[in-house]
Amino acid sequence: MTEANELIDLRSDTVTKPTEEMLQAMLEAELGDDVIDVDPTLEKLEILTAEILGKESAIFMPSGTMSNQIAIRVHCDRGTEFLCESECHIHHYEQGAYAQLSGLVAKTIYSTDGSLRVADLQDCISPENEHFLRTSALCLENTHNRWGGRIQPQKDVLEVCSWAKSHGLSTHLDGARLWNAAAASGIEPSELAAPFDTVSVCFSKGLGAPVGSALIGPKNFIAEARRARKLFGGGMRQAGVLGAAALYALENHRNRLCEDHAHAKQIGEACGQSQSLRVREERIDTNIILCDVEPTRGTAQDLVRSLEEQGLKCLPTGKQSIRFVTHLDVSQSQADRACDILRAI
Numbered sequence: 001m002t003e004a005n006e007l008i009d010l011r012s013d014t015v016t017k018p019t020e021e022m023l024q025a026m027l028e029a030e031l032g033d034d035v036i037d038v039d040p041t042l043e044k045l046e047i048l049t050a051e052i053l054g055k056e057s058a059i060f061m062p063s064g065t066m067s068n069q070i071a072i073r074v075h076c077d078r079g080t081e082f083l084c085e086s087e088c089h090i091h092h093y094e095q096g097a098y099a100q101l102s103g104l105v106a107k108t109i110y111s112t113d114g115s116l117r118v119a120d121l122q123d124c125i126s127p128e129n130e131h132f133l134r135t136s137a138l139c140l141e142n143t144h145n146r147w148g149g150r151i152q153p154q155k156d157v158l159e160v161c162s163w164a165k166s167h168g169l170s171t172h173l174d175g176a177r178l179w180n181a182a183a184a185s186g187i188e189p190s191e192l193a194a195p196f197d198t199v200s201v202c203f204s205k206g207l208g209a210p211v212g213s214a215l216i217g218p219k220n221f222i223a224e225a226r227r228a229r230k231l232f233g234g235g236m237r238q239a240g241v242l243g244a245a246a247l248y249a250l251e252n253h254r255n256r257l258c259e260d261h262a263h264a265k266q267i268g269e270a271c272g273q274s275q276s277l278r279v280r281e282e283r284i285d286t287n288i289i290l291c292d293v294e295p296t297r298g299t300a301q302d303l304v305r306s307l308e309e310q311g312l313k314c315l316p317t318g319k320q321s322i323r324f325v326t327h328l329d330v331s332q333s334q335a336d337r338a339c340d341i342l343r344a345i
């Protein structure tokens, strides 16, 4: 296909292909068996990830979902509840795995902008009384996927986590796109991670690795997470071949995320100029553009179909909402062409 008629895929930042250099790193990776003892490449990745996030230890995971679910399972005793924002990935997109696999309940809290504040949480801890579940943890998400890649205000995060600690709750951050939050805010990943006991990050989203996430936290917690990962079928033996791609991405693809954010702003402006779309609250913090579809112009599904016919792929996120996500494989000329298509609809 020539560049002019090649599909522009903005459904997600998970559609990227490994670069030549990344493939070379995979070919050259030193491998072992991570289930018997060690895979040296994974070990290197885990040490570097823990260091970047300023925590003791890290463990490679096959997916962000498994990483989150294992974190919650290890934090919470069976038959307890954890607090989370109602649109978060852990609750919305993971099949209620915490209930299915770990006997846990999510107490979801509505927010008006994707962020929780101490005032929203005051009455959320169940009293010590046989009518109620015990409340054991709090989970946040940064950046927030369903709220259009919003960055959590660090001041609120600090207040909420210190409130959680003072009430004996463990804290977990779903940081699938923490790298985007760090690049856009200029705050170091370690500072964003500091208020939390554990953090999950993805290598397969903005960083462009084909597979993999990591769970990061205290050494004894990660040892328990390693047991749970084997239980969940996530122990991967010669996984250094995947770890090498993640390591390459971690070392080389964090600084370029600003390009994705610039493309997102550009595409957001084009959406604003179209007759059919409105950027939700006209806000784009990172690499996700969340748009509401004018009801007079049909449904999200209609629009997604018509955009695809013109060579632009995106995802519906509701009956009248769609999203575009920029990533490593979106060139400047593709971003320009996406804008032309969007302005014209």
Ligand SMILES: *Cc1c(COP(=O)(O)O)cnc(C)c1O
Residues within 6 Å of the ligand: 062, 063, 064, 065, 066, 068, 089, 090, 141, 143, 144, 145, 174, 176, 177, 202, 204, 213
């Ligand atoms: C994608 C995503 C995950 C899960 O990652 P998978 O690797 O697809 O399981 C978790 N949290 C957030 C916020 C995500 O966007």
